[in-house]
Each structure stands twice: as C-alpha cells, then as structure tokens.
Amino acid sequence: MKRKATVNTIDWPAVHRRMKATSEVLEREFEPDPAALTAILQRRAEAIARAPTLEDSGELLEVVEFVLAHERYALESAYIREVCPLKTLTPLPCVPSFLFGVVNVHGQIVSVIDLKRFFGLPLTGLPDLNKVIILHDGAMAFGVLADQILGATTVPLASLQDALPTLTGIRAEYLKGIAPGRLIVLDGAALLRDPDLVVNEEVL
Amino acid sequence: MRFSISAKLWAAFIPILLVIVVVGSSAYQNTRKLVDTAQWVAHTHIVVGQLTDMLSALQDAETGQRGYLITGEDRYLEPYNSAGPKLDAAMRNLKTLTADNPEQQKRLASISPLADAKLVELKETIDLRRNKGFEVARSVVLSDRGKKAMDDIRVLTSEMGNAESALLKIREEEAKASTQTAFITIVVGFLIAAALVIAAAIFLGQHIGGPLKEVTAAAEQISSGDLSLDLTQTARTDEIGTLTRTFAQMQEALRAIASITERVAAGDLSVQPTPQSDKDVLGNAVTSMVLNLREMTREILNGINVLAGSAAEIQAGMTQIASGAQETATSIGETSSTAEEVKQTAMVSSQKAKSVSEAAQKVTLVSQTGRKAVDDVVEGMQRIHDQMALIADSIVRLSEQTQAIGEIIATVNDLAEQSNLLAVNASIEAAKAGEHGKGFAVVAQEVKSLAEQSKQATVQVRQILGEIQKATSGAVLATEQGGKAVEGGLKQSSEAGDAIRVLTESIVESAQSATQIAVSAQQQLAGMDQLALALDNIRTAGAQNIASARQAETAAQNLHSLGQTLKDMLARYKL
Numbered sequence: 001m002k003r004k005a006t007v008n009t010i011d012w013p014a015v016h017r018r019m020k021a022t023s024e025v026l027e028r029e030f031e032p033d034p035a036a037l038t039a040i041l042q043r044r045a046e047a048i049a050r051a052p053t054l055e056d057s058g059e060l061l062e063v064v065e066f067v068l069a070h071e072r073y074a075l076e077s078a079y080i081r082e083v084c085p086l087k088t089l090t091p092l093p094c095v096p097s098f099l100f101g102v103v104n105v106h107g108q109i110v111s112v113i114d115l116k117r118f119f120g121l122p123l124t125g126l127p128d129l130n131k132v133i134i135l136h137d138g139a140m141a142f143g144v145l146a147d148q149i150l151g152a153t154t155v156p157l158a159s160l161q162d163a164l165p166t167l168t169g170i171r172a173e174y175l176k177g178i179a180p181g182r183l184i185v186l187d188g189a190a191l192l193r194d195p196d197l198v199v200n201e202e203v204l
Numbered sequence: 205m206r207f208s209i210s211a212k213l214w215a216a217f218i219p220i221l222l223v224i225v226v227v228g229s230s231a232y233q234n235t236r237k238l239v240d241t242a243q244w245v246a247h248t249h250i251v252v253g254q255l256t257d258m259l260s261a262l263q264d265a266e267t268g269q270r271g272y273l274i275t276g277e278d279r280y281l282e283p284y285n286s287a288g289p290k291l292d293a294a295m296r297n298l299k300t301l302t303a304d305n306p307e308q309q310k311r312l313a314s315i316s317p318l319a320d321a322k323l324v325e326l327k328e329t330i331d332l333r334r335n336k337g338f339e340v341a342r343s344v345v346l347s348d349r350g351k352k353a354m355d356d357i358r359v360l361t362s363e364m365g366n367a368e369s370a371l372l373k374i375r376e377e378e379a380k381a382s383t384q385t386a387f388i389t390i391v392v393g394f395l396i397a398a399a400l401v402i403a404a405a406i407f408l409g410q411h412i413g414g415p416l417k418e419v420t421a422a423a424e425q426i427s428s429g430d431l432s433l434d435l436t437q438t439a440r441t442d443e444i445g446t447l448t449r450t451f452a453q454m455q456e457a458l459r460a461i462a463s464i465t466e467r468v469a470a471g472d473l474s475v476q477p478t479p480q481s482d483k484d485v486l487g488n489a490v491t492s493m494v495l496n497l498r499e500m501t502r503e504i505l506n507g508i509n510v511l512a513g514s515a516a517e518i519q520a521g522m523t524q525i526a527s528g529a530q531e532t533a534t535s536i537g538e539t540s541s542t543a544e545e546v547k548q549t550a551m552v553s554s555q556k557a558k559s560v561s562e563a564a565q566k567v568t569l570v571s572q573t574g575r576k577a578v579d580d581v582v583e584g585m586q587r588i589h590d591q592m593a594l595i596a597d598s599i600v601r602l603s604e605q606t607q608a609i610g611e612i613i614a615t616v617n618d619l620a621e622q623s624n625l626l627a628v629n630a631s632i633e634a635a636k637a638g639e640h641g642k643g644f645a646v647v648a649q650e651v652k653s654l655a656e657q658s659k660q661a662t663v664q665v666r667q668i669l670g671e672i673q674k675a676t677s678g679a680v681l682a683t684e685q686g687g688k689a690v691e692g693g694l695k696q697s698s699e700a701g702d703a704i705r706v707l708t709e710s711i712v713e714s715a716q717s718a719t720q721i722a723v724s725a726q727q728q729l730a731g732m733d734q735l736a737l738a739l740d741n742i743r744t745a746g747a748q749n750i751a752s753a754r755q756a757e758t759a760a761q762n763l764h765s766l767g768q769t770l771k772d773m774l775a776r777y778k779l
Contacts, residue, residue, distance in 0.1 A: 047653075049645065062635035064628060077635040083628045085621065131625070149624065150644070151652050152631030 060154040064186060066133060066146040069121050072183045073146075074155065076176075079188030081134040081141065083149050086112070100145060105134060112143040113197060119174075137192045144191075155179045209412055209443050216404030227393030228644050234386030241379035248372045251301050251308075255361050258294035258315075262322060262357065266350070269326045272327055273333050273341050284326065284510055291319060305371075318353050325350040415444040422451055429458050452745035461490050471776045473498045498779055500716045512767035519760035526753035533746040540739040554725030557718050564715035569691045571708040578701040585694040592687040596680060603676040606669050613665045620658035627652030 032040070062077035084105060089112065091101040098118040102111050112132055115121075132143040160177030174194070176187040191197070207215075268284025295316060302308035325344070333341040425433050435452040439445070457480060464477045477494060479487030630648030634641030 044650070044653075048650070062632075064632060078634045080632050082632065083625050085625060149628050151624070151628050152635060152648070 058156050058158045061157050061160070061185070062152065063155050063179075064133065064152050065150040065183065066131065067148040067150060068146055069116050070147075071121075072150065072181070073115075074153075074183050074185045075133060075135065075144070076185075076188045077152055079135050079137055079192060081136045083131060083133050083146075086130045086132045086145065103132060103143060105132075105143070106189065108141070110134060110141055110143045112145055114145050116145075118197075135188055135192055137189065140192045142192075142197065153186060155183065160185060207442075212408070212411060214408060219336060220400045220404070223393050223397040223400065227397075228388050230386050230389035230393075236384050236413055237382040238379055241375050244375045245372060247301065248368045251298065251368050252365050254294050254297045254301065255365055258291060258298065258319070259358070259361055261290040261294060262319060262354065264290070266324065266354070267324055269330055272330055273338065273345070276333060281330070284330070288323070291323075295319070305367075308367060311364050311367075315357055315364075316358070318357045321460055322350055322353040322357065325353065333348055412444070413501050415440070415448070419444070419447050419451060422448075422455075426451075426455060426458065431455055431462060457484075457487070461486060464490060464494070468497065469493055469639060472778050473501060474778050501774060502779060503772075508767050508770040508774060512771065515760050515764035515767050519764060522753055522757040524762050526750055529746055529750040529753050533743060533750065536739055536743045536746055540736065540743065543713060543735050543739055547729060547736065550725055550728040550732055554722055554729060557722035557725050561715055561718035561722055564711055564718050568715060569707060571704055571711055572641070575701060575704045577710060578697055578704055582694060582697040585690055585697055589687060589690045589694065592683055592690055596683045596687070599676050599679045599683060603673065603680070606672050606676065610666065610669050613662050613669065615667075617659060617662040619653045620662060623655035623658065624652055629667060706770050 001085050053092055063074035064077055064080050064083065066073045067073070082105075086103065088187075089101045092099060092111075098114050100112040100114045102109050106185060110132075131146040131149050133146055133149070134141065134143050158179050161179075162177060174190045176185045176190075179185055248487070260527070264283040265287035268281050268287065271280030274280075295312075298312055299309075302312060329344050329350070330342045332344060422433055422435055433455070435448055435455065440448075461477070464475050467475050473494060475494060477487060477491045479491055482488075627648045630651065631645050634645035634648055637644065
C-alpha cells in the first residue's frame with residue numbers, strides 16, 4: 001500500500017510571506033493610505049462646505065434625537081442640560097415602577113425615569129437603556145432613559161404635525177408633534193411640569 | 205572208555221592228596237612238640253630268674269642290716285626296707301610257676317620258713333642295734349643263726365635251679381628226636397608226591413588234552429568263518445565225544461544260516477529261515493533281519509518313490525525360486541534407482557531448507573529494520589503530537605489575544621460612544637449659545653461624525669475579530685483532529701510495531717523450523733545413503749540367492765537321478 005507522500009503539503013513559504021505581510025501592516029501603526037486620507041479629508045471638506053438649505057424655511061426647533069424601544073424620539077435642546085451614559089444607577093425602593101433609580105451627575109443626585117414604563121409602551125426586545133438625557137428648567141431636573149442618542153438636530157416647527165388620533169392618554173399629553181421621518185417630538189416643558197412625576201409617597 | 209573225565213581226574217589227584225596229608229600231619233606234630241619245648245625252656249629261665257631275685261632280695265636285706273649295724277644310721281636301712289616286698293613277690297611267682305612240679309613245691313615250702321627266720325633274725329638285730337647298741341646286736345649275729353639260715357636257703361635254691369636245668373635237658377632231647385622223624389617223613393612224602401604228579405600229568409595229557417586240541421582247532425576254523433571242515437564222527441561217549449558232536453551240529457546250523465545269508469545277499473528276500481529254538485539268538489536274529497530287510501526294502505522303495513516325486517517338485521520349485529529371485533533382483537534394481545531419486549529429492553529439499561533458513565535470517569534482519577523504522581515512526585508521531593499540542597497552545601493564546609483585542613475594541617467603542625455623547629452635549633451647548641454657537645455646532649457635528657466612524661471601525665474590527673475567532677476555532681478543531689489523527693497514527697504504528705514483532709517472532713520460528721527441516725533433510729539423506737547401501741546388500745544377496753537357486757536346481761536334478769538309480773537298484777530285490 002503505497003500512499004501519495006505529497007498530498008496536502010503545506011506551502012510553508014507562502015504562509016511565512018503572508019504572516020510577514022500582516023506583521024508589516026500592523027507595524028505601520030494604522031496609518032491610512034495617503035489616498036484614503038485624502039478621500040476622507042475631501043469628504044469632510046465637502047460636508048463642511050455644503051450650505052444648509054433649509055435655514056430660511058421658517059423657525060427651527062433645536063432638538064436632541066434619541067431612540068427608545070425602536071422608535072425615534074426627540075426632546076427640545078432648550079430643556080436638555082446634557083446627555084451622559086448611565087453609570088452607577090442606584091435603584092430606589094418603594095417608588096413607582098417608572099422611577100428607575102437615581103444617578104450622580106457632576107455631584108448632583110438626579111432621579112431617572114423610564115419613559116417606556118411611564119408611557120406604557122410595550123417592553124419588546126432587549127433595550128440598551130444605557131443613556132440618560134438630563135432635563136431641566138431651573139425648577140426641576142431629572143433624567144430620562146434612552147436606548148441610543150442619535151444626536152442634536154433641528155426640526156422646522158412648521159413641519160410638525162399633530163399627534164395621531166390613536167395616540168391618547170399620557171403619550172398625547174406630552175407630545176409636541178411628529179416631525180417628518182416618524183420622529184416623535186416630546187414636549188420637554190410638559191414633562192418637567194407634570195406632577196405625576198413628582199414622587200412623594202409616604203411609606204409607613 | 206567208560207569212565208568220565210571227572211572220574212579220571214579224581215583217580216589222578218587222590219593219591220597225591222593222601223601223601224600231602226601224611227606229610228602235613230607229621231610236620232604238624234613235630235612243630236607242636238618244638239613249640240612246647242620252647243615254652244618249657246622259657247619257663248625254666250623264668251624260674252631260675254625268680255630264684256636269683258629271691259636270693260638277691262635276701263642279700264639286699266642282709267646288706268642293709270649290716271650297714272645299719274656298723275653305722276647305726278637309718279639311711280643304710282634303705283636296701284633292707286625295699287627287700288621285703290621284693291622277696292614276697294619272688295616267692296609268689298615261684299609258687300605259681302612251679303605249681304605243676306610237686307618236688308619243686310616241696311623245696312619252695314622248705315625255703316619259705318628259712319627266709320622268714322632270716323628276716324626275723326635281721327629285724328631282731330636291727331631292733332637290738334637301735335635299742336641296745338652294737339655289741340648286743342653283734343652277739344646275735346655272731347650266734348650264726350642268720351648265716352645258717354642263709355646257707356640253707358642257698359643250698360635249696362641251688363637244688364631248685366639244678367632240677368629245672370635237668371628237666372630242660374630231657375625236654376630238649378625229646379624235641380630233637382621228634383624233629384628228626386619229621387624231616388624223614390617230609391622228604392619221603394615229597395618224593396612220593398612228585399612221582400604221583402608226573403604220572404597224573406602224562407595220563408591226563410594223553411586222554412583229555414589230545415581230543416580237546418582237535419576240537420579247539422575245529423573251533424578256530426569255525427571262528428575264522430571256515431565251515432568246510434568235516435568233523436570225524438567219534439565213538440567216544442565221554443564229554444569230549446559229546447563236544448565233538450555238538451561242534452558238528454553247530455557247524456551244520458551255521459552252514460544253514462550262511463546259505464540263507466548268501467541268498468539274501470544275492471537279493472532274494474523271499475527266504476524263510478527257521479530258528480532251531482526260541483533261544484537260537486543267531487537264527488532269530490537272521491529271521492528278524494530278513495523280515496526287517498524285507499520291510500525296510502519295501503519302505504525304501506516307497507521312500508525312493510516319494511524321493512523321486514519330491515526331487516521333481518523341488519526341481520520345479522527351484523526353477524520358480526530362480527525366476528522369482530531374478531524378478532526380485534529386477535525389483536531391487538528399480539527400488540535402488542527410486543532410492544537414488546529420493547536421495548536426490550532429499551538433497552534438493554535440504555538445499556531448499558538451507559536457503560529458506562538463510563532467507564528467514566535475512567527476513568529477520570529486514571523485520572528488525574522494519575521494527576526500528578516503526579519505532580522511529582512512533583517517535584516521530586510522538587514529536588508531531590507534541591508539536592500539535594504546541595500549535596494548539598499557540599492558537600489558544602492567539603484566541604486569548606483576540607479576546608484582549610476585543611476588550612480593547614470594546615473600550616474604543618465605549619470611547620466612541622462617549623465622544624458621541626460629548627458631541628451631542630456640545631451641540632446642545634451650541635444650541636443654547638444661539639447664533640454664536642453655530643460654528644461650534646458644526647464642530648460638534650463633526651466630532652459626532654468622527655465618533656460614529658470610530659464606532660463603525662470598531663464594528664468592522666469586531667467582525668474581523670469574529671472571523672479570527674472562527675478561524676482560530678477552526679484551527680483548534682483542525683489541530684484537535686490532527687492530534688487525534690496523530691494519536692491514531694501512533695496507535696497504528698504501535699500496532700504495526702507489534703505486528704512486525706509478531707512477524708519477527710514468526711520468522712524466527714520459521715527460521716528455526718527451516719533449520720530443523722534442513723537437519724531432517726540431512727538425516728533423510730544419510731538414511732537414504734544407508735538405504736542405498738542396504739539395497740546394494742540385498743542385491744548382492746539376491747544374486748547369491750539366484751546362484752544358490754541354480755545350484756539347488758542342479759542338486760534337485762541330481763537328487764532326481766539318484767532316486768532313479770536307487771529305484772533301479774531296489775528293483776533287483778525280490779520281495
């Protein structure tokens with residue numbers, strides 16, 4: 001029984017060549033090609049050079065856009081102090097379920113509200129809930145949990161549409177309008193003023 | 205002649221006997237007388253000797269007495285003391301010896317008191333000497349009492365001796381006269397006897413010796429086989445005549461037997477001999493001889509017939525044996541050539557076995573090399589296995605590094621997230637700043653864009669890491685399979701090694717068997733040599749057998765012709 005001795009022979013020189021090339025690439029400490037670099041810079045320059053086209057179409061509303069339960073929401077930038085990642089959350093006992101807990105933001109203890117529970121949205125999927133949007137109006141400040149912060153943007157007020165007739169209840173009370181692209185713009189002022197959010201339960 | 209030979213013999217020998225009787229009786233008488241005389245002479249000498257003894261005993265006693273009387277010492281009494289018993293013994297003997305002679309008895313009786321008196325005198329003197337001294341004893345001696353007694357004794361003793369001598373003389377005279385007479389008688393008797401013997405010899409020689417000589421000569425002739433002598437008929441009536449007639453009868457009988465024997469010798473076995481009596485040994489013997497010869501001849505004839513038949517059969521058998529031996533020789537030749545072929549075969553098988561043994565030894569070496577190679581393979585496999593373990597380890601470490609990269613990427617992602625938030629915050633701040641914050645808002649937007657790019661980059665890196673992870677998992681899997689394959693190879697190599705070991709052992713056994721076969725083939729060869737030798741011997745023996753069979757055939761032919769000859773010979777006998 002004579003077997004073929006040359007079957008499945010490993011081309012060790014090729015392997016060594018490939019390994020060497022890889023290590024060389026790594027040694028270059030991730031320097032993009034001059035061409036790629038140029039392309040990136042070109043794109044950025046073009047982006048910056050592009051003039052905003054919708055600036056003159058009326059009053060603009062500065063909002064911060066975020067994702068909650070796979071839906072895009074937005075809050076007015078005027079009521080937002082900052083956004084920050086959710087860290088060191090301290091749950092509170094004997095509070096309504098929408099009150100998620102308290103966090104320390106720059107030395108200030110701020111309560112965090114889960115809008116999904118507050119609005120009674122369905123708890124489908126696994127939410128990230130790792131971002132906090134701090135709302136304030138001078139008298140009141142609290143945090144709202146968000147799955148993802150999409151960024152600050154402007155929404156023309158004129159483009160805002162009324163809420164759908166099907167939207168009733170709590171969500172209707174805090175809704176400012178729906179911007180194009182199914183962006184739900186929440187009324188920050190209404191949220192801050194809402195007495196339901198003030199928790200003052202006495203537990204014996 | 206009317207007297208028998210015994211009567212004649214008696215008549216011849218009786219006168220001689222009478223003469224011998226007369227002479228013998230005379231000699232007997234004379235000899236007796238001489239013996240008596242010699243006895244009486246001896247008697248006389250004994251009597252004289254005893255008388256002398258008696259006298260000497262008395263003299264001894266007297267000598268002892270005298271010595272004592274003179275000396276007075278007891279040792280001189282020794283002869284005296286011993287004289288008593290001697291005297292007594294002499295007296296007793298004399299009394300016995302002269303018992304037949306009254307005169308001598310009378311004299312002895314007269315001596316006895318004298319001897320006693322002498323002894324009394326001696327004793328008296330000795331006692332006196334001992335008790336009263338010498339003089340008194342001397343006076344007794346001087347009285348001559350003892351001397352007188354002694355003299356008397358001497359006289360008497362002398363008389364007795366003379367008387368005896370006289371008697372002796374008379375007896376000697378008588379003996380002499382008797383001897384003379386006897387001498388004369390013997391001489392005369394001898395002469396008469398001699399004359400008588402001569403006369404008897406002449407008579408007996410003439411009347412008995414002559415005829416006996418004639419008969420003896422005839423007997424000699426008969427004993428030498430001559431039966432032709434014609435014995436003259438004699439008229440004698442005594443034993444000689446009878447003897448002669450008996451001899452004639454015997455000769456006649458012998459002649460009859462001789463004629464019968466002659467006829468038998470001539471081949472006529474039909475004769476009928478008649479024995480003269482039951483005690484006729486010769487006649488009976490001849491009769492039984494003829495009968496036996498007849499019977500024997502008959503049997504011999506039968507035997508010869510059988511012999512002739514047997515000889516013919518033997519001849520036929522021998523012919524067959526000879527042809528059989530020829531066939532045997534041919535067969536032995538074939539067997540011998542077959543044995544030679546077997547020997548060649550054994551030689552070939554021996555060489556084959558030898559070459560097989562050598563080949564087996566070579567194969568043993570090869571199998572040992574194979575075992576070593578398999579051992580090397582096992583070792584190499586072990587090394588490969590170790591290398592595989594190293595590879596797996598490296599890959600695992602690579603995987604861990606990938607994990608570390610993932611963690612770094614996670615950190616980068618986090619940073620991008622934070623940058624994003626920071627950009628959002630900056631935008632918020634820019635919005636708060638109103639018209640002045642417009643440029644800042646752009647910067648914030650740019651920062652946000654970068655952060656998002658970073659995030660996308662991290663996502664890409666994560667994907668790559670995922671691929672790397674998959675690749676490493678695949679590599680680990682491949683390495684594992686490789687390790688398993690190597691283990692399988694290791695096991696198979698071990699099995700191959702075991703198989704080769706078993707093979708080696710088998711080959712060693714085969715080599716030993718081949719060696720044994722070679723030895724056996726050698727032995728077979730030797731056996732075949734011996735067989736060839738034995739066959740050669742058998743061939744020689746067969747040739748000898750053929751020669752012997754031929755000889756036996758010739759012998760059988762001779763036997764056959766002998767039987768024929770015997771038959772011809774026996775045909776001459778009339779049964």
